[in-house]
Amino acid sequence: MKIYQRGNIENAEKLELLRNLSFNEVNNLRLSLRYAEELIALSKLENNYLYLHRGYFQKGNKLRLIGDLNKSLDAFFKSEAAASKAKYSAGQGTAYSSIADVYSVMGNSKNAYLYYNKAIKLLRETDNSIGLASALLNMGDEYFKNKKYDLALRNFKESGEIFKRADYLIGTAYNLGNIGMVYAEQGKDALAMKYMSKAIKILEELKDYYAISDYLTYMSAIYLKQNNQAVALNYAQRSLELAQKYGLKDQISNSNLKLSELYQISGNPVESFKHYKNHIIYRDSVTNLKSVQQMADLRTNFEVSQKQIEVDLLNQGKKNRQIIAISSAISSGLVFLLAFGMFRRYKFIKKTNVIIEEEKNRSDSLLLNILPEETAHELKQNGKVLAKKFESVSVLFTDFEGFTQYAEKLPPEKLVESVDYYFSKFDEIMEKYDLEKIKTVGDCYMCAGGLPFPTEDHAFKMVQAAFEIATFVRDSKNNNPLNHTRFEIRIGINSGPVVAGVVGTKKFAYDIWGDTVNIASRMESNSEPGKINVSENTYELIKDRFDCDYRGEIEVKNRGTMKMYFVNNPTT
Secondary structure, eight states: OHHHHHTOOOHHHHHHHHHHHHHHOOSOHHHHHHHHHHHHHHHHHHTOHHHHHHHHHHHHHHHHHHTOHHHHHHHHHHHHHHHHHTTOHHHHHHHHHHHHHHHHHTTOHHHHHHHHHHHHHHHTTSSOHHHHHHHHHHHHHHHHHTTOHHHHHHHHHHHHHHHHHTTOHHHHHHHHHHHHHHHHHTTOHHHHHHHHHHHHHHHHHHTOHHHHHHHHHHHHHHHHHTTOHHHHHHHHHHHHHHHHHTTOHHHHHHHHHHHHHHHHHTTOHHHHHHHHHHHHHHHHHHHOHHHHHHHTTTTGGGSOOHHHHHHHHHHHHHHHHHHHHOHHHHHHHHHHHHHTOOOOOOOHHHHTHHHHHHHHHHHHHHHHTTSOHHHHHHHHHHSSOOOEEEEEEEEEEEEEETHHHHHHHSOHHHHHHHHHHHHHHHHHHHHHTTOEEEEEETTEEEEEESOSSOOSOHHHHHHHHHHHHHHHHHHHHHSOTTOOOOOEEEEEEEEEEEEEEEEOSSSOEEEEESHHHHHHHHHHHTSOTTOEEEEHHHHHHHTTTEEEEEEEEEEETTTEEEEEEEEEEEOO
16 A cells, blocks of 8 residues: 555556555455556556456456446456456456356346356366366356256366365365255255365354355254254354354345244244344345346346346335235245245355455465565555564575676576576575575575564574575585586574565565674675574574584674684584
């Protein structure tokens, strides 16, 4: 947010920033829409169809959450068209899947099947396995809604296998729950309860409450069928409480309907009537009949006739008035509705939750490639990052011996390839020891330990990492059958206080400052090839665990004399 407000970024950087702002703004949907609209306008100006696709996709998602399904559908169609122009098949596939989801919500199964098939066909040709599994899952849900249970199970099985291979827990949970609901409809109660219980357990850990409410309602129906009214009532009440707590309108409607049925059976018509009224109120607020009729005008080749929709709406309105006017008719209507499937199981948010979760993970992953996790979270939460002081961290610098001379002789692509060979391995070592890579400048690699979360063993871990770096560089030079360009390396470490924060105007970056950093750099420049040179500060932290050679007091540029030590090996 802070970077956006400065207004001094351009082109691709601003496009990506707007996309992330729109995606991550979940508390203020109108603000998120504004970012999406700005992204769309800038993408058109830049003739960038990839980001135009992403802008319309974000717009469609937010409009859907707001409840404007008509405009949401239009945005998704434009998202697909832009992805097509960008030759981005994965984007076309996810757009088609979202179009199908909207048609599913409005009750148009014909168009939902059409666009799910389009999405699946495209996504099979891409490496977007999560997007493919999500489309298969949602199409299976549409089959389930239309009582095509064998087709539903086929889709759930394939999507479940994909989610399992990808270790994608939320997708796995939805698959388990959906399979459980199919078994419930088929009268296989034991299997239904087994699968839905597994799904609920996973979703509780993931704090995904949209599906849990639905599964609890189904569990209530199973216990009711077994004549265990007390347990059935308990499950229905839990479902309603969860739905009310998180504002899940569709689930509130379904839970109230189930409670109305239970109270009717138990001989409490007053409570039954109260819950049925709430069911009608929330059902109509979700369905939004006017929006459904507007959407019927879109893509008329795939829609039912306007006249039939008007007839259906009139009949439904008449039925609602009769139900509300006469309590006895309400009771009869309950039995009828129950017999023909009174549950509308999935709200659109739930149907597309897997895709949204994937997009969020992708956005978070991009941010975490730039910033530490805590810092990235602070930036997303507050729109800015405050500088922090850390009292004790360890800073490491590395530098390749003779790099400048090699750089003058090597072709640029060979030089970059050689440096990347080393730095990629260094990154792996940083991750292994929970250290934080700060930056690279030319052939210099800089990292720190003890931040953004303070630790007691940062110096020990840093020296361990330094040994692995030195060993890797030595082995790479000694075992080099193809005679690639290989270097010797100098390593220096210092420990002490630093200040850390996010800097930059166009390309923000996490950085650290202070005398500790400057001294660490001097430790590196005063080191020797293949050696790990540490300051007195670091020596005091590691002397009990590593064998060190005292080098004496050495003259340091702009620092006078400083005590230095070569680290040899661990003593334990």
